[in-house]
Amino acid sequence: xxxxxxxxxxxxxxxxxxxxxxxxxxxxxxxxxxxxxxxxxxxxxxxxxxxxxxxxxxxxxxxxxxxxxxxxxxxxxxxxxxxxxxxxxxxxxxxxxxxxxxxxxxxxxxxxxxxxxxxxxxxxxxxxxxxxxxxxxxxxxxxxxxxxxxxxxxxxxxxxxxxxxxxxxxxxxxxxxxxxxxxxxxxxxxxxxxxxxxxxxxxxxxxxxxxxxxxxxxxxxxxxxxxxxxxxxxxxxxxxxxxxxxxxxxxxxxxxxxxxxxxxxxxxxxxxxxxxxxxxxxxxxxxxxxxxxxxxxxxxxxxxxxxxxxxxxxxxxxxxxxxxxxxxxxxxxxxxxxxxxxxxxxxxxxxxxx
Amino acid sequence: xxxxxxxxxxxxxxxxxxxxxxxxxxxxxxxxxxxxxxxxxxxxxxxxxxxxxxxxxxxxxxxxxxxxxxxxxxxxxxxxxxxxxxxxxxxxxxxxxxxxxxxxxxxxxxxxxxxxxxxxxxxxxxxxxxxxxxxxxxxxxxxxxxxxxxxxxxxxxxxxxxxxxxxxxxxxxxxxxxxxxxxxxxxxxxxxxxxxxxxxxxxxxxxxxxxxxxxxxxxxxxxxxxxxxxxxxxxxxxxxxxxxxxxxxxxxxxxxxxxxxxxxxxxxxxxxxxxxxxxxxxxxxxxxxxxxxxxxxxxxxxxxxxxxxxxxxxxxxxxxxxxxxxxxxxxxxxxxxxxxxxxxxxxxxxxxxx
Numbered sequence: 099x100x101x102x103x104x105x106x107x108x109x110x111x112x113x114x115x116x117x118x119x120x121x122x123x124x125x126x127x128x129x130x131x132x133x134x135x136x137x138x139x140x141x142x143x144x145x146x147x148x149x150x151x152x153x154x155x156x157x158x159x160x161x162x163x164x165x166x167x168x169x170x171x172x173x174x175x176x177x178x179x180x181x182x183x184x185x186x187x188x189x190x191x192x193x194x195x196x197x198x199x200x201x202x203x204x205x206x207x208x209x210x211x212x213x214x215x216x217x218x219x220x221x222x223x224x225x226x227x228x229x230x231x232x233x234x235x236x237x238x239x240x241x242x243x244x245x246x247x248x249x250x251x252x253x254x255x256x257x258x259x260x261x262x263x264x265x266x267x268x269x270x271x272x273x274x275x276x277x278x279x280x281x282x283x284x285x286x287x288x289x290x291x292x293x294x295x296x297x298x299x300x301x302x303x304x305x306x307x308x309x310x311x312x313x314x315x316x317x318x319x320x321x322x323x324x325x326x327x328x329x330x331x332x333x334x335x336x337x338x339x340x341x342x343x344x345x346x347x348x349x350x351x352x353x354x355x356x357x358x359x360x361x362x363x364x365x366x367x368x369x370x371x372x373x374x375x376x377x378x379x380x381x382x383x384x385x386x387x388x389x390x391x392x393x394x395x396x397x398x399x400x401x402x403x404x405x406x407x408x409x410x411x412x413x414x415x416x417x418x419x420x421x422x423x424x425x426x427x428x429x430x431x432x433x434x435x436x437x438x439x440x441x442x443x444x445x446x447x448x449x450x451x452x
Numbered sequence: 453x454x455x456x457x458x459x460x461x462x463x464x465x466x467x468x469x470x471x472x473x474x475x476x477x478x479x480x481x482x483x484x485x486x487x488x489x490x491x492x493x494x495x496x497x498x499x500x501x502x503x504x505x506x507x508x509x510x511x512x513x514x515x516x517x518x519x520x521x522x523x524x525x526x527x528x529x530x531x532x533x534x535x536x537x538x539x540x541x542x543x544x545x546x547x548x549x550x551x552x553x554x555x556x557x558x559x560x561x562x563x564x565x566x567x568x569x570x571x572x573x574x575x576x577x578x579x580x581x582x583x584x585x586x587x588x589x590x591x592x593x594x595x596x597x598x599x600x601x602x603x604x605x606x607x608x609x610x611x612x613x614x615x616x617x618x619x620x621x622x623x624x625x626x627x628x629x630x631x632x633x634x635x636x637x638x639x640x641x642x643x644x645x646x647x648x649x650x651x652x653x654x655x656x657x658x659x660x661x662x663x664x665x666x667x668x669x670x671x672x673x674x675x676x677x678x679x680x681x682x683x684x685x686x687x688x689x690x691x692x693x694x695x696x697x698x699x700x701x702x703x704x705x706x707x708x709x710x711x712x713x714x715x716x717x718x719x720x721x722x723x724x725x726x727x728x729x730x731x732x733x734x735x736x737x738x739x740x741x742x743x744x745x746x747x748x749x750x751x752x753x754x755x756x757x758x759x760x761x762x763x764x765x766x767x768x769x770x771x772x773x774x775x776x777x778x779x780x781x782x783x784x785x786x787x788x789x790x791x792x793x794x795x796x797x798x799x800x801x802x803x804x805x806x
């Protein structure tokens with residue numbers, strides 16, 4: 099890998115922002131909140147853009163990517179923006195095929211069915227993902243100066259799962275089988291992914307991302323023993339090699355059984371879905387910031403239910419320093435935008451009274 | 453509901469069997485083992501039968517259902533048989549449509565999209581499922597006299613999830629949304645399911661099932677607060693109404709975050725998937741027998757790996773009374789039968805040395 103780029107020093111307005119303080123587990127005036135998929139199908143402005151460009155093209159057009167990301171942040175009043183991108187883009191830079199099929203989600207071709215396939219894939223050339231860094235740069239430039247921007251990618255395990263299962267498979271059976279039957283090829287594949295991810299995430303930070311979220315969407319298919327054997331060593335390397343001062347947010351779904359193993363890679367923030375009680379998560383994870391975890395379907399309910407559910411999440415967090423409010427997963431298509439705004443306002447108001 | 457049928461007294465050979473003793477958390481000579489989907493596609497004898505009859509027809513033909521169940525038990529040497537049936541059959545008896553699409557799994561039609569649909573469904577007439585009781589009777593008659601037979605059904609939540617989402621949906625979003633938007637209709641639907649299930653499971657026990665497994669395959673999509681609000685009251689009623697002396701095994705996947713809430717319905721045995729460490733599960737669940745939890749993909753590995761992985765599960769159970777060895781989920785198609793036999797022998801041998 100080429101020499102890591104330089105990370106720009108953090109202006110005070112960003113450094114002292116609610117979101118960055120919470121990532122460092124410092125006291126805040128109110129709980130910061132942002133939402134996974136906050137720029138998405140549920141929002142009219144996003145659908146209007148998507149009528150003109152396909153999903154992948156939107157990721158590849160920095161000016162449009164910045165537009166949808168910034169529009170969402172401003173419309174909702176959330177405490178952080180997130181670059182408009184996808185967790186799997188790095189797979190193309192490794193030589194795999196990647197298509198987004200409407201209504202089906204991503205489909206990976208030229209992936210991995212045998213050890214030789216894993217050898218054929220190359221370490222991602224970070225320069226091939228320049229359009230992501232351009233999107234980061236343009237989004238950063240257009241966001242308010244006190245609103246941090248989050249860069250991101252899929253995690254090594256989840257990327258490997260898409261390479262091996264070919265799509266989002268509920269149980270990732272082929273992936274679990276591959277790692278067991280070909281432990282050496284598995285290890286080499288994850289090393290390759292980590293090398294590519296290091297360069298990719300460094301460059302996002304150098305281009306203006308103040309935090310980096312690592313989406314390990316599928317890692318919850320593993321138990322703690324398998325996680326520690328097949329994933330943790332690689333996650334340790336990745337997190338250790340990310341730039342200092344740029345918080346790593348490590349997010350997965352269905353991870354209630356492995357949270358304590360996941361924090362062993364020492365991310366600044368751990369993201370949990372709505373199946374884990376926040377208090378129980380802290381009891382197991384110890385000194386780490388936690389992001390989450392309102393059930394996305396709550397946003398379809400009436401205002402009183404939304405307010406009560408948000409308060410329940412805040413009550414589980416119980417004012418501990420280091421809570422970043424989020425959903426347990428992404429905003430669902432069809433979610434009423436007014437309800438999302440209500441949630442953001444509720445979190446701010448309710449937490450400032452606590 | 454009509455008056456519950458009478459449960460036959462338990463012969464000593466069954467009462468004192470390894471499996472029944474473990475369900476009651478009594479000491480055993482070696483850890484009992486059976487495997488979810490032990491009669492299935494991976495087994496040649498099963499495939500031979502399925503070449504002649506479709507899945508649903510096999511469930512409806514007691515002599516064939518008994519044949520595949522008994523063949524599997526004898527071939528593997530497992531400590532319990534399980535009636536050949538499906539978790540969703542009760543839905544037909546409620547007025548919903550049910551088809552099994554090859555390669556896709558079950559598809560439910562005339563299900564629930566609005567509260568009125570839930571009202572339209574009737575309490576299952578237990579007599580409509582007479583073919584299941586016939587299968588139980590014939591399987592019981594053909595099993596060795598010291599090998600208990602397990603009857604089963606889907607759990608109220610998982611049945612409702614199939615009615616509402618229409619198929620096995622990874623996140624069961626429509627279901628979570630329905631229960632939140634229509635709490636009264638949700639409650640009435642689950643009450644209806646519980647009433648039907650009570651009659652259905654009682655009759656399986658009366659026909660010769662010594663234990664009853666309640667498959668809550670999808671309940672892991674809920675967090676503990678939602679589980680306690682929307683599911684637990686109904687599960688409590690169901691478990692309380694099952695016949696005394698017939699252990700209830702309550703199984704779900706992805707339940708690491710809600711195990712302590714699940715045991716509050718007081719089943720004799722709780723089934724956990726491979727994502728939860730058994731020792732951690734016991735620490736959270738307290739005085740209950742636990743069934744599980746080898747990862748199904750391990751059965752594709754080499755003998756040494758299988759032995760080591762089985763030993764790891766036994767080590768996590770650590771000789772606590774009340775361990776029923778099983779997989780974390782069903783035996784996968786393509787699993788080598790010899791490996792399954794090796795697993796059963798390994799569990800018996802290794803646990804008798806502990």
